[in-house]
Structure formats: C-alpha cells, structure tokens
Amino acid sequence: MARGNKVSSAVIRRLPRYYRYLSELQNKGTTRISSGALGTAMGLTASQIRQDLSCFGEFGQQGYGYTVSSLREEVAEIMGITRGHSAIVLGVGNLGRALIENFPFSEYGFQVRAAFDVDPKIVGSSLQGIPVYDVKKLGEFLQNEPVNVGVITVPKQVAQKIANELVAVGVSGIWNFTNVEIAVPEGSAVVESVHFSDSLLALSYMISPRGTGDDDDEMDE
C-alpha cells in the first residue's frame, strides 16, 4: 500500500529482481533495453516497469529505453548497496556456515565482521577469515564495533532473546532465518525474515490440485 509518497512493499520487493535481471543483462553484454523487453524478461508489463521506476526518479528515455549499466547502478544506489553495510552472523550451525561460506555478502554491499556461537568447539576459530566469538561477548563487541545488521541463524528457542540484544545495542536491521516471527519495538530495527516454511508451503499449494501450477507472477497490485 502506498501511503503518500511511501514506496509500496511490492515495489521494494521487485527492486532486487530488477537488479538481478539488469546484472544478468550486463553480464551478457547487453547495453540497452526497452521497458517492454525488460518487462518480458521479468514477467511484467512495460507500464509496470515505468511505474515502478518512477517511484525513484526519472530513468531511461522515450524511444531509447534504459542504459543497462546506469540503470543497474541507480537501482543499486536506491537499494543502498553502495552504503557499506556491516553485519554479524549469530549462530554458526549449518545454515550460518552456509551463509558465511557461500553467500556473497560483499556483492550486495555487506561486510561480515564477525560470527557468534555458544559452541566451545568453534568459538575462537574463523570461517573465511571471519572470527567466531562467544555469544557472551556480543554486547562488548558491538560497543567497540557497531554494525548495521544482525543475521540470525540461531535455534528458534533463542531467536527472540538474541533479537532483543541486537535491538538493545541499536542495530538497524535483523535478517531472520529462524522460521519464527521476531517482535521488535516499533521504530527500532527492521526485521526481514526468510521463512523457508512459507516458501515450501506456497510450493505445496501450487503443486496441489487447487494450485494452477503457473502462478509465478509476482504482481500483486
């Protein structure tokens, strides 16, 4: 829902997809693209593309289209990729490890400063050059080195507790992988959850007789 000039969450959700498609185009050597062609690739109409981008300013030229590299850079700037975010990972189980070892945080403008766990077997070690500290040192660490985002991959039983600690020290964002809802005081951190179960259940629906099987359209307005 757009409230005044607030950008709708549907548009915000599409921005990363623009970035992904524009990056692919750039990798393929495409230098410019029309809103129609970009729309076809993304499953949107040309006018939806123009409308989305108009939330952020004027891009492209009538009859010429968009310059892929500059639109990609603009979208990166809009999403804050260029702002130099810093992050810590809470919980170095399989998932925390998967993120640290395989997810290209730096491509998205995030630098992972440290990881935290309770397991004495991994506390004191490092992964991809990222030190793993005892979670008891979290407060102390953050006092010395403030970070923007806490990535939570702890067991769900301690998710809220860890989130409370992050909010208390003033992180701006929580990237939540615990499969439970995290509550934070209004106006404190933004919680962005990757609910694997929601995704699997949506898939379950789409492959069931009720689902149509072709509902991959992400336009919800």
Add this chain to the structure above:
Amino acid sequence: MARGNKVSSAVIRRLPRYYRYLSELQNKGTTRISSGALGTAMGLTASQIRQDLSCFGEFGQQGYGYTVSSLREEVAEIMGITRGHSAIVLGVGNLGRALIENFPFSEYGFQVRAAFDVDPKIVGSSLQGIPVYDVKKLGEFLQNEPVNVGVITVPKQVAQKIANELVAVGVSGIWNFTNVEIAVPEGSAVVESVHFSDSLLALSYMISPRGTGDDDDEMDE
C-alpha cells in the same frame, strides 16, 4: 492478480502465515479467535482476513469467530500439507545439510527420500537416516521412486542442468535455493525460489535513508 476464480499469488503467500499464526495460537491453548484479533496479530484487517479465506470456502461464524484448530486444519488441507509430498535434495553442501538436518520437512507434509551429491566423500553416507547417492544415479532413482519435489541446493553453475533433469522425469515442483532464476517449459514444474539476495537487498533498502524502516506490511493489493 485474480484471473477469474484463480486465487491471487498475494493470498497464496499469506496462507502459510495464517498457518504459522494459527499453529502458534493452538500451541498457546487458544481455542477460538475473531477475524479482528487474528488480523491484529498478523497486521491485516478483519475484512482482509475474511476476504482471503472466502477464496476457499466458508469458515467461521459471525459473532463467534474461528475455531483455531479447525481453521488450522482447513488451511493445512488447502495448502496440501496433508497430501504426503515426497522430496529429494540435490546438493549436500552446507545449505543442503542445513535443510536436511534442521528443517522440519515432515511438519509440512514432506518426506525427504534421498539426497544427491557429486562428492565421493559423502556419497554413500546418510544424514538423519536419509541416504546420499551419486547424482549420476538421479534418473535411475526417480524411475524407481517418483518424487513430487526436488530441492536444489547445488552450485548455481549447475542449477539449470539439474532442474532440466528433474523436469525431464516429471517432478511437479522445484524448490530453488541457488540464487539464480531457473527456467522450465511452460506447464511443466512449478519453480519456487528462495532468493536470499532479494531478501537481503530489501532489508538494505529498508534500513537506508530512502526506506521508512516500518514497512513490514505485506498487503500489496
């Protein structure tokens, strides 16, 4: 977009959230709830709740509300949780391992039958009782034991190739964790992607000065 009586993807995306909230209520011992109270918990209005559920039939009673356990069961049935899906996991790196060891597939009606990898160090082993086979045996395995869903946690370079193999043997759904888009022929499998990067970039936007920081509202219509 609702097309005829097709359920909009926004509603499909909310169904798992209903299920999550109703499960939490049931765990807390709540036996009935009004659409208003459920809406408050979920950040929706009472009429949005009623409208969502009306896509699937008649639930609840005016002035009484919903019986938590039966609405939860109805939502489970709508999403196909009760259909007994079977799945295989392709790629037993950190993420595949995290899913097999920590994600409660069975709670969502999925039974994981096998995992596949190329690494001779893990082929032949088992994780949580799930056998890990050589990916070369994929076709043979699926001929003997058809599955509904392939969970793809392979490196992105081989994602499309593995997806093609799954489509060729007729899986209904692909749960894609590779951070790349997977193309399948129209009318073949449903691809549901968990794009970590899209989620992180949305968070990046929301904590940047352009983001309002309180955009956790998921109503997009």
